Amino acid sequence: MQKLGDFKLPHFFNYPPYFTLQPVRDTREKQVQLWKDLILDYCRTQKIFVIGLEEEDFALFSNPVIERSLSHEARAAFLSALVSEGRAEWLDKGHRKCLILWHRVQDWADIIFRFVKDNGLEDSVMTVEEIRSGIESRGTELHGIDRTILMRALRVLEQKGKLAIFKGTSADDEGVKFSM
Amino acid sequence: MATSSLPKADLTSSGRPVFLPNEIECSILSSVDLECDDIPNFPLLKSGLLILTTHRLLWLPDNNPSSSAAAAAAAVALPLSFVTHIFSTKKSVKTLFHSPRVRFQASLDPSKSVVMTAVMRGKGDTDAFLAKFWENWRARAWENDVQTQTQAQTAVGSSSVSGSGPASGSGGFYTREGAVRMVGVSGILRKEQEMWESTDKSLQEAFQDLNALMSKAKEMVILAEKMRQKLLSGSSSKSSATNDDEVGSKEEMQDWMLSVGIVSPVTKESAGALYHQQLSRQLADYVRIPLERAGGMINLIDVYCLFNRARGTELISPDDLLRACSLWEKFDVPVMLRKFDSGVMVIQNKSHSDEEVFARIKALVTNPDTLRTGISASDAAMTLGIAPGMAKEHLLTAESKGLLCRDISPDGFRFYVNLFPEISTDDVYLVKDYGIYNTWVRVASASRILGWSECRIKDPKPCLGHI
Numbered sequence: 001m002q003k004l005g006d007f008k009l010p011h012f013f014n015y016p017p018y019f020t021l022q023p024v025r026d027t028r029e030k031q032v033q034l035w036k037d038l039i040l041d042y043c044r045t046q047k048i049f050v051i052g053l054e055e056e057d058f059a060l061f062s063n064p065v066i067e068r069s070l071s072h073e074a075r076a077a078f079l080s081a082l083v084s085e086g087r088a089e090w091l092d093k094g095h096r097k098c099l100i101l102w103h104r105v106q107d108w109a110d111i112i113f114r115f116v117k118d119n120g121l122e123d124s125v126m127t128v129e130e131i132r133s134g135i136e137s138r139g140t141e142l143h144g145i146d147r148t149i150l151m152r153a154l155r156v157l158e159q160k161g162k163l164a165i166f167k168g169t170s171a172d173d174e175g176v177k178f179s180m
Numbered sequence: 181m182a183t184s185s186l187p188k189a190d191l192t193s194s195g196r197p198v199f200l201p202n203e204i205e206c207s208i209l210s211s212v213d214l215e216c217d218d219i220p221n222f223p224l225l226k227s228g229l230l231i232l233t234t235h236r237l238l239w240l241p242d243n244n245p246s247s248s249a250a251a252a253a254a255a256v257a258l259p260l261s262f263v264t265h266i267f268s269t270k271k272s273v274k275t276l277f278h279s280p281r282v283r284f285q286a287s288l289d290p291s292k293s294v295v296m297t298a299v300m301r302g303k304g305d306t307d308a309f310l311a312k313f314w315e316n317w318r319a320r321a322w323e324n325d326v327q328t329q330t331q332a333q334t335a336v337g338s339s340s341v342s343g344s345g346p347a348s349g350s351g352g353f354y355t356r357e358g359a360v361r362m363v364g365v366s367g368i369l370r371k372e373q374e375m376w377e378s379t380d381k382s383l384q385e386a387f388q389d390l391n392a393l394m395s396k397a398k399e400m401v402i403l404a405e406k407m408r409q410k411l412l413s414g415s416s417s418k419s420s421a422t423n424d425d426e427v428g429s430k431e432e433m434q435d436w437m438l439s440v441g442i443v444s445p446v447t448k449e450s451a452g453a454l455y456h457q458q459l460s461r462q463l464a465d466y467v468r469i470p471l472e473r474a475g476g477m478i479n480l481i482d483v484y485c486l487f488n489r490a491r492g493t494e495l496i497s498p499d500d501l502l503r504a505c506s507l508w509e510k511f512d513v514p515v516m517l518r519k520f521d522s523g524v525m526v527i528q529n530k531s532h533s534d535e536e537v538f539a540r541i542k543a544l545v546t547n548p549d550t551l552r553t554g555i556s557a558s559d560a561a562m563t564l565g566i567a568p569g570m571a572k573e574h575l576l577t578a579e580s581k582g583l584l585c586r587d588i589s590p591d592g593f594r595f596y597v598n599l600f601p602e603i604s605t606d607d608v609y610l611v612k613d614y615g616i617y618n619t620w621v622r623v624a625s626a627s628r629i630l631g632w633s634e635c636r637i638k639d640p641k642p643c644l645g646h647i
Binding site for chain 2: 008010011012014015016017019020022023024026027030031033034037038041067068071
C-alpha cells in the first residue's frame with residue numbers, strides 16, 4: 001500500500017477518476033465524501049491546521065504515481081464541502097486559505113476542559129502560548145494547536161464562565177485564568 | 181368475381197406505396213373517398229390518401245398508427261392504363277355546394293367499364309389534380325416502360341450470348357430488327373464502347389446547364405439503376421472467373437449506384453400540404469439500410485447527406501429533415517429520432533436498446549487492461565464498431581447511469597468503470613475479497629510493480645504514462 005510520509009493512503013488514491021470532479025450526482029456525492037474523509041484524516045495525523053488552495057500547498061492534491069492532480073475547481077469544491085459541513089473555514093474572503101477543523105471548535109473546548117482537569121489546573125493562570133507549547137500539553141492533541149482554533153475554543157469556554165481571557169502587554173502574551 | 185374489387189397496392193412498413201420501376205409520384209390529396217356504383221360489393225373507401233403517379237392511381241386508408249397491417253390490406257391501386265375516359269367537371273350551382281369530385285371511366289375487365297368517382301373532402305387543389313390526372317393519363321408512361329424493358333432484355337440477351345450460349349438467348353444471333361449481334365470478346369468490347377459513348381454524351385448534355393441537368397436527372401438515375409443491374413447479373417454469372425480485385429471494385433460500384441437510388445422523391449410540388457408527412461414516411465423506408473450498416477444508430481447529419489444524395493436533385497433542407505423525423509412519433513414506423521443530453525441528434529431503430537450497448541461497454545471496461553488504463557471514445561468506437569462521436573454519446577449516457585466515471589488529464593478524456601459505489605466510507609482501507617474493486621486493486625498494484633521494474637530497465641520517461 002502506498003504511503004505519504006507515515007500516512008497510509010487508501011487504494012483508491014491511485015484510481016484516476018478520483019482526481020477528476022465527477023459530473024454525475026450520485027458518483028460525485030460519494031467522491032466528495034471520500035475526499036472530505038481523506039483530507040480530515042490526513043490533517044489529523046499530520047497535525048495540519050491550515051491548507052492553501054494551491055496545488056503545491058497540500059500533498060494530497062496531487063498523485064505523482066499516476067500523474068494526476070486535482071483541478072482548481074475540484075480543490076475548491078472539496079474544501080467548500082468541508083466548510084459547509086462545519087469541518088473547515090475559509091480564512092480570507094478570496095478563499096485561498098482554509099482552516100481545517102478535524103475537531104469542531106466545541107470538541108476542542110471539551111479537550112481543553114479535560115486537559116485542565118487532568119492536570120489539576122482548575123484555578124491556575126496560563127498564557128495561551130503555554131497551552132500550545134508548554135510542558136503540560138506535550139503529548140496531548142493540544143500540543144502545537146493552531147492559535148486561531150485555540151482562541152475560538154477558549155472563547156467558547158469563556159462564554160460558559162469556565163475561564164477568563166485577559167490581555168497582556170502585547171498580542172502574543174494573552175493569558176487565561178481558569179475557574180472550573 | 182374479379183371485377184368486384186380493385187387490384188391491391190403494396191405498402192412499405194412505414195405506409196408508403198411501393199412504386200413500380202420508373203414510376204413517379206405526381207400529386208397527393210388527403211381525405212378522399214373513392215366510390216363506384218356500378219360494381220356490387222365495392223369496398224368502402226372513405227377519407228383516405230389519393231396518390232397520383234405516372235402509372236397508377238393509388239388510394240390508401242388515412243394514417244392510423246395502430247393498424248398499419250390493416251392499412252396495407254385496404255390499399256388499392258388502379259393502373260392508369262385501365263382508365264378509358266376522364267370526365268371534365270361541370271360547373272353548376274350543384275358543384276358549389278358539393279365537395280369537389282373527379283369522375284372517370286375505367287375498364288377493370290375488358291368487357292365492361294365502370295364509372296368511378298373520387299370525392300375530395302379535404303383541402304387541396306382539385307383542378308390541379310384533374311389537370312395532372314389528364315396529363316399523366318395522356319402521357320402513357322407505362323408504354324414507354326414496356327419498350328425500354330424489351331430493349332433492355334434484348335441488350336442483356338446480346339451481351340450474355342457468349343456466356344450462356346445461343347440457346348438461351350431470345351433470338352439467337354439475330355435481333356428482332358435483323359441486325360447481326362456481336363459475338364465473343366470483340367462484341368463485349370464493342371458493346372462497352374457504345375455504352376461509354378452514350379454515357380459520355382448524356383453526361384456532356386447533362387452538364388450544359390442546370391435546367392438540362394434537372395431534366396436529365398431521371399435518366400441518370402435510370403442509367404445508374406441499369407448499370408447496377410448489369411453489374412449484378414455480370415457478377416453472378418462470371419463469379420468463378422473474376423478475381424477478388426474485380427469483385428471488390430464491382431461491389432464498390434454497386435454501392436455508389438445504390439446510394440443514388442430514390443427514383444421518386446417526395447417533393448413539395450407533388451405532395452403539397454402532405455409534404456412533410458410523406459417525406460417522413462419515405463425517409464423511414466430509406467434509413468433502414470444505412471441504419472443496419474451503422475449498427476442501429478446513425479447521426480442525423482450523416483442521414484442528411486445520405487438522403488439528399490439518394491434524392492439526386494430534389495434536395496431537402498435540414499429543417500425539412502428535422503420535421504420529417506419529428507413526425508415519426510405519430511406514425512407506426514420502426515425508427516425514431518433521439519436527442520442526447522449533449523444535443524447530438526441521431527436516428528435509431530426502435531428495437532435498439534441502450535442496455536445491450538451498456539452490457540458491451542461494461543464488458544469492455546472490466547477487462548484487466550482497460551480496468552487499469554480506462555477507455556477513450558475512440559477505443560469504444562473501435563470495439564463497438566461505430567463512429568467515435570456516437571461512441572462518446574454512449575459513454576456519456578453510461579456515465580450518467582453510474583456505470584462509468586471520467587478521468588480528465590493531460591493524456592485526454594478517458595472513462596473508467598465506476599468504482600465509487602464499491603468503496604466503503606466507514607473504512608477507506610477496506611477492500612472486499614470479491615467484486616470489481618478488489619480486481620482493480622490487484623490489477624493496479626500488479627501493474628505498478630511491473631511499471632517500476634520497467635522503469636529501472638528502460639529510460640524512465642516513456643513508461644511514466646502507464647504507471
